[in-house]
Amino acid sequence: MLKVEHIGIAVQSLDVSVPLFEKLLNSPCYKKEAVDSEQVQTAFFRQGDTKVELLEATSESSVIARFLEKKGEGMHHIAFEVTDILAEMERLSAEGFTLLQAVPKRGADNKLVCFLHPKNTNGVLIELCQEIS
Ligand SMILES: CC[C@@H](C(=O)O)C(=O)SCCNC(=O)CCNC(=O)[C@H](O)C(C)(C)COP(=O)(O)OP(=O)(O)OC[C@H]1O[C@@H](n2cnc3c(N)ncnc32)[C@H](O)[C@@H]1OP(=O)(O)O
Numbered sequence: 709m710l711k712v713e714h715i716g717i718a719v720q721s722l723d724v725s726v727p728l729f730e731k732l733l734n735s736p737c738y739k740k741e742a743v744d745s746e747q748v749q750t751a752f753f754r755q756g757d758t759k760v761e762l763l764e765a766t767s768e769s770s771v772i773a774r775f776l777e778k779k780g781e782g783m784h785h786i787a788f789e790v791t792d793i794l795a796e797m798e799r800l801s802a803e804g805f806t807l808l809q810a811v812p813k814r815g816a817d818n819k820l821v822c823f824l825h826p827k828n829t830n831g832v833l834i835e836l837c838q839e840i841s
Pocket residue numbers: 716743746748750761763771772774775778783784785787808814815816817819821823825826831832833835
């Protein structure tokens with residue numbers, strides 16, 4: 709894995725949290741993007757070599773809505789950048805990790821993504837992401 713690509717944070721409202729993170733990071737939100745497959749609206753901030761991704765649910769059945777209901781706002785996942793997501797999925801599966809998808813799906817910010825179940829990763833939801841060239 710190359711680096712931490714982003715940290716995902718579940719929020720109730722981007723209208724509230726985007727200005728908050730702009731103040732916190734002293735950096736503007738550079739992109740907002742809806743990802744319909746995940747039923748989320750995202751907002752991104754650059755921070756050095758990595759990013760913060762805020763996630764607001766766009767539907768009650770979104771995993772973000774479920775997370776907010778159970779745990780409240782806060783850190784939702786850590787995303788690691790990889791060069792070859794299929795090879796990394798194969799390697800991690802062989803190591804006994806539980807992939808949440810058989811094939812990568814389209815994420816935000818021009819990425820292919822795949823998630824690992826937090827039950828095998830010390831309770832932390834992990835996202836793999838590869839830049840789409
Ligand atoms: C915008 C696109 C993309 C990007 O480009 O960056 C994204 O980041 S999308 C982000 C949102 N999408 C996802 O998270 C997809 C992957 N996640 C899932 O498939 C599910 O959230 C899950 C991890 C399988 C959990 O779903 P489910 O089993 O239906 O939910 P439960 O509420 O029943 O939880 C079961 C179990 O897992 C714990 N849990 C849930 N979410 C997290 C989390 N984010 N971090 C740590 N642990 C989590 C939950 O607490 C339950 O634990 P127990 O109570 O101990 O059973």
